[in-house]
Structures are given as structure tokens and as C-alpha cells.
Amino acid sequence: MSSDPFDGAATDSLRIHSFASLNPGPRLLVLGGVHGDEVSGTLGIERILAEFEAGTLRLLSGELTLVPVANPLARRRLQREGERNLNRLFRPTEAPADYEARVTNVLAPLIARHEVLLDLHSFQSEGEAFAMIGPRDNTGTLEPFARSFEEGQLALHIGTPIVVEGWLDIYAAGLAQRAGGAPADEAALDFGRGTNEYIRSRGGYGVTLECGQHLDPQAPEVAWRAIRRTLALLGMAALPQGLSAGPAQPPRLLRLAGVTDRLHEDDSFVRDWATFDQVARGEPIGMRHDGTLLSAPEDGFIVFPNALAQPGAEWFYFARPSERQLGPVVGAAGAA
Template sequence: MALKPGPKVVVLGAVHGNERCGAQAIAQVVDELAAGAFCIERGVLTMVPVTNPYAYQQRTRQGDRNLNRNLRVSAEPTDYEDQIANVLCPLLDAHDVLLDLHSFHTPGQPFTMVGPTNNTGTLEPFQHSQEEERLVAHLGPRRVVEGWMDVYARGVQRRQQAQASANAALLDTGYGIGTSEYMRSRGGYGVTLECGQHDDPDAVGVAYRAIRQTLALLGLTSLALKPPESDFQVLRLEDVVDREHNDDHFAQPWKSFDPVVAGQVIGLRHDGREVTAPADGFVVFPNPGALPGNEWFYFARSSARSIG
């Protein structure tokens, strides 16, 4: 905390326990602050290197459940992540801006997840899209993904209609709410930065640069601000496809953002049914080890939205 007023910024690492680049990058920044390499001159900076200690210790994505879904305060917590959420949500409430550092399991380039444009709708009303886009433009990655809550609502509606999932959480309309969505619902704004593949050593550098850029952009420090990126590729999530059976398998070892053409086979169901691309687009977050009833992959298309 600085003596001069300014934004209250929170940086999270290891919301998922097997995504360790954020924790390592935060440790580097803490060391620099301790050594006096720079200081916080305005506002408040809170950094949580390991948000989910149980999952982090196990090197697993989650403990009892996915902390970054259905994030809210529970009057009667029933699992470990509920208990974490009861601490994490008030922490987010006390801040204005969130940078949440993640990684992914298949190879691919870093990208950011951005919220909706300003709106007064019922799904995700929001009034800070310009500030959020400005932050995204300075973080480094040129690939940006939108449409998170829309696609989650579509997935929940499909599961409810099919009554295909025995997991009540996957049928909850709040299932898509993670850290950034919670932050927006409380009047702030937040960006989820996917820094690279879990074990890619470059992912730590992506996270480290993003922290310093955030602090410089928002005026918490006098660190030099590097100029924003340009030529962004903006994609919009259009759908989520669940895995139905353990024997469902992909037609090839997809990587996130691999392009597909309309009608191309993405995967095969256990009974031989083909799962095909509904249009020209991209496979996002393919998870060959997804549990039945859970998200198998997402489908995205190019968006007309501009960043920067």
C-alpha cells in the first residue's frame, strides 16, 4: 500500500494448482520489491501467488472442484474450494482491478480473455470495457478471446434440456462465473491472461511482463510503460461441446486455436457419431481427458471487435 491514493490492484496466481507460471512470476516481482528495484508509489497492490494451496500442493487443476467456476460466497461451504471462495470473494470486493494469471495444457501461444462490451443486459452488465481493453492492449499477447459468459449460458441451457449431467454445478446458471466475471459483477474489471502451456518456461516471462505492465499502466509505479501491441486477433467463443463418454475421442491431437473448416470432423463419440465444425472457425481449449459431462472443447469464430 502506498501513501498516495490510486487504483487497488490484485494479481492472482495458481487459481488452478497445475498452472504455476503466475506463482513464479509473482515471486520474481516480490523479490524485486524487497530488493528496492522499484516501489509501489500509488494505490494498493495485493498479490496472491498460490490462490488454491491444496490443488497447488497436489499439482492438480482443482482440489474438490474447479475454483474458477461458480465463484461466490457460500453461507454453508461444502468443499475446499467453497472455503477458498469465502476468502477470495471479499478480497476481490476490496479491489478495483484484477489480473488473473493462468496457463493451459496443450501447446499454443498466450492469449487474454476479455469481458463484454458495455451493456445493461442481464447476463453480464458492464461499464468498464474501455479500461479493460486498454489493459489487454498492454499485456503482450495479440490474441484476445471474448464471449465467455454467453457460451457458458448456452452450455448450461443445453445440459438442462438434455438432463445429461448428474453434476448439479454444471447445471447452475452461475457456473461460468470465475474470478474476472465475479470482479465485473462487483463493479470492477478484470482480465484473465493465459500465459502459455503449463510447462513452458516462457510462460513465466509472459506473466512477469504482464504484472509490470499493469502496474505501470495504472500508475502504481514509475516503471517504464511499453507501448501497446497492435494487429490483435480477436475471437469470439460461439459454443462449448461436452464430452459424453470416456470413449469419446478427438479426430487428431488438437491444439488451442487450431483452425477448422465447416464440416470438418473434430471428434468422434463412443458410438461412432461425428462431432463436426458448424462453420469455419477454431478449436479452443481441447481437453482429451475431460470427464464425461464436462467441457470437451470450445468452438470460436473471428470477431469484428477491435482492441487498442
């Protein structure tokens, strides 16, 4: 089997690998390459496929589906998007208007057939790997949910040093901010909904794993470890020798608290920021083209700083420590 993440990335089809145990169990879907310039997930999945082929990985229960390259056009172009962001406006449509909508029409029913989703990504700035989870259990209208414990357990077992919550909440707040305080309508909110929001809407749960900076040589290892730990947590496969069931210590849990857009091409950061750089209240972060200084509103952390953001797009996010408790690491299978 080729280890080249670009091999076979034809733009008119998706390569989907399915494994079904004779023993009942969870249904897990793992996605890589939702964005074309994020290769670590693809490499991690290809390593899993090679282990199945070599017989060093056996599926003990349930069903496993692996999609190494979820956006072949973006991968072929080696850029984030083909025609638009696949991880936005993620819902099936009767008349797909672009390439990513056609891909969504294939992926959405695939996601809906599964109970658990692990979506593997990476990011542009420097920074360490982290997991993103959804809301706490709620019956609200933005993202009702009832499986936060299971999702929290998955995030814990993946083993990243940081877990982040609050994506859709802060996306809605950003829309309202751009509209001068007016609540975002449902169509605008839909653009903030991606693969994990979709599986939650179908009754499942999922975690986005940001494996590190795009070209970090350790990022594919992060992806592979996350897949193996997820399989062990769900009782679907044994852990390989030498791989622990979870983190050595609990991760730091952060909540997204704000988003700042770049408004002009001459807006600039005061220095090169990395994701999760810590800032103190009042510390300068960036400067607007007119000389207005942007400072940290409180003690917190910079997330997803993008010095190349287009005017009108997200420039950086701000996070603060969260009081949420994800629970102890429990229930992982033993090593092979």
C-alpha cells in the same frame, strides 16, 4: 525470498502480500495458482515480489495486492482442484461446504476491495498465450457491465497475440444445450461465474491471462510481463528497461461461439489439437464412440481441446473472429 512456487503452500492459510503507496491511485489485485497445476502465475508473482525486495520495483501510486497461490490445497496436490474448481461458483457463503468455498470466503472480500483484477492461468493443451475479457457494456441480466473500455485497454496492454470474449454467454448456451434447450436457472449459471465475474459484479473489471501451456518455460515470463505492463498502464509503476508498453501489433480478437461435450470415454479427436488451431468449415474435429463425425460448423478456431475430459464435461470450445474493437493502446507510463 524463495523462488519455489510450492514453498509455504500451507493448506490452512493464504499468503497475501500488500503494498500501498503514499500517493492515491488504483487498487490492483493479482492472483496466481487458482488452479494447482498452473504454476506460471505463481512464478511471475514471486519475481515481482523479488523486485520489490531488491528495490528495482517501486510502487508510485495506489495499492497492489499479490496472492501467489490462491488454492493451496490444489497446489499441494499438484492438480487442478482441491475439492472442486475454485474458479466456479465464486461467491461467499455463510456455510461453506468444501475447501474451495472456504477459500472463496477469504478471496471474495479481498477482490471486492479492489478495482482491477489480473488473474493468471495456464492451460493443458499446446497453444500460445491469450487474454480473456468479459462482455461489452450492457444492462442485461446475465452479466451487466459498464467498464468494457478499461477492460479492453488492460487486455491490449498485456500484449498477448489473441484476446477472447464470450465466456459467460457460451457457458449459458452450453447449459441450455445440455438441458435440451431449456434456459439455465440462476443456480446453474452461478457455477460458470469465477473471479473476474465476481469483480465485475462488484463494480470493478478484470482480465484472465492464460500464460500458455502449463509447462511452457516461457509462461512465467508472460505472467511477469503482464503484471509489469498492468502496473505501468495504471500509472502505478514505471516499466523496466527493454519492456514495451504494449503489443507490436493489435491482437486477434475472437469470440467463443460454441462448446462440445465429451459424451463417452471412447469419443476421440481425429488428431492432436492445440488451442487456436484454425479449422475450415466441414473439417473433421472428432469422432463419437458410435462413429458419428464431428466437423467444424464454419471457419474458426479450436479452443481448450481436452483429450482427457471426462464424459459429460467440456471437450472443446469453438471460436470465430469477433468484430469488436478494443481501441488503441494508450496511457502507459514510460520506462524506468
